[in-house]
Amino acid sequence: MLDIQNLSVQYAGNDQAALSDVNLSFKRGEFVCVLGKSGAGKSTLIRCINGLLKPTNGEVHFDGKAITMLNEADLRQVRREMGMIFQHFNLIPRLTVLQNVLTGTFGYRSSFRNLIGWFSSEELERAHRVIADVGLTDQTKKRVERLSGGQKQRVGIARALLQRPKVLLGDEPVSSLDPGTSNHIFTLLKKIHDQHQLLTLINVHDVNLAKRYATRIIAVTNGKITFDGAPNDFNEEVFELTYQ
Numbered sequence: 001m002l003d004i005q006n007l008s009v010q011y012a013g014n015d016q017a018a019l020s021d022v023n024l025s026f027k028r029g030e031f032v033c034v035l036g037k038s039g040a041g042k043s044t045l046i047r048c049i050n051g052l053l054k055p056t057n058g059e060v061h062f063d064g065k066a067i068t069m070l071n072e073a074d075l076r077q078v079r080r081e082m083g084m085i086f087q088h089f090n091l092i093p094r095l096t097v098l099q100n101v102l103t104g105t106f107g108y109r110s111s112f113r114n115l116i117g118w119f120s121s122e123e124l125e126r127a128h129r130v131i132a133d134v135g136l137t138d139q140t141k142k143r144v145e146r147l148s149g150g151q152k153q154r155v156g157i158a159r160a161l162l163q164r165p166k167v168l169l170g171d172e173p174v175s176s177l178d179p180g181t182s183n184h185i186f187t188l189l190k191k192i193h194d195q196h197q198l199l200t201l202i203n204v205h206d207v208n209l210a211k212r213y214a215t216r217i218i219a220v221t222n223g224k225i226t227f228d229g230a231p232n233d234f235n236e237e238v239f240e241l242t243y244q
């Protein structure tokens with residue numbers, strides 16, 4: 001479903017490559033956690049997958065299309081199929097839960113309809129459904145600035161779900177949350193992942209969370225893949241190598 005071939009990224013002004021010669025292949029149904037020290041290259045990998053960043057070398061293929069070769073219009077189409085959740089949620093604070101979730105339809109609509117803020121009854125119905133899926137029905141009309149961090153991330157997840165994605169990407173989605181809330185968010189992500197048979201790919205700092213929820217762990221060290229395997233095989237030795 002998603003193939004990464006010989007991917008390298010060299011940012012201007014940096015001596016060291018952020019990613020060098022990365023080769024990975026992912027199937028639908030995998031729940032992958034990406035581990036690595038700060039600066040290892042995890043975010044760079046996610047940004048190449050969703051086409052936000054053009055690599056210096058190599059290719060990303062999604063459902064047979066080379067993302068790296070697409071023009072902006074085709075890239076927008078691909079991005080609809082990739083829901084994204086963020087560390088700082090990227091919500092609009094003064095808008096309600098429902099309004100924030102509805103922005104998840106924007107990739108599918110004309111800019112005119114986005115501008116006038118008109119939504120079809122089908123879109124509204126689906127928005128209410130995904131809000132229920134993340135357990136926020138009683139907060140639908142609340143401004144998101146009045147929600148807790150965990151609730152905000154639930155809104156972020158609902159917004160991503162509204163896109164009907166095949167892939168769910170997360171760049172440190174629980175790094176701003178306490179351990180208990182992080183666990184709840186991962187439980188929810190896993191439930192949604194199973195329900196929709198997604199490919200889920202999440203950067204995470206907490207090794208225990210990755211070992212508890214992932215079906216596959218990938219470790220990045222100085223821009224290289226240094227581990228790719230089952231959570232049980234991510235042992236102390238690999239931990240030391242990853243975080244040395």
Ligand SMILES: Nc1ncnc2c1ncn2[C@@H]1O[C@H](COP(=O)(O)OP(=O)(O)OP(=O)(O)O)[C@@H](O)[C@H]1O
Nearest residue numbers: 011012014018036037038039040041042043044045
């Ligand atoms: N826009 C940029 N311009 C220049 N260098 C960058 C840029 N973004 C990232 N880098 C560098 O590329 C390397 C990889 O960064 P990246 O953000 O991918 O790491 P990360 O593993 O996601 O780190 P963190 O866990 O802190 O988010 C780092 O050395 C970083 O300083």
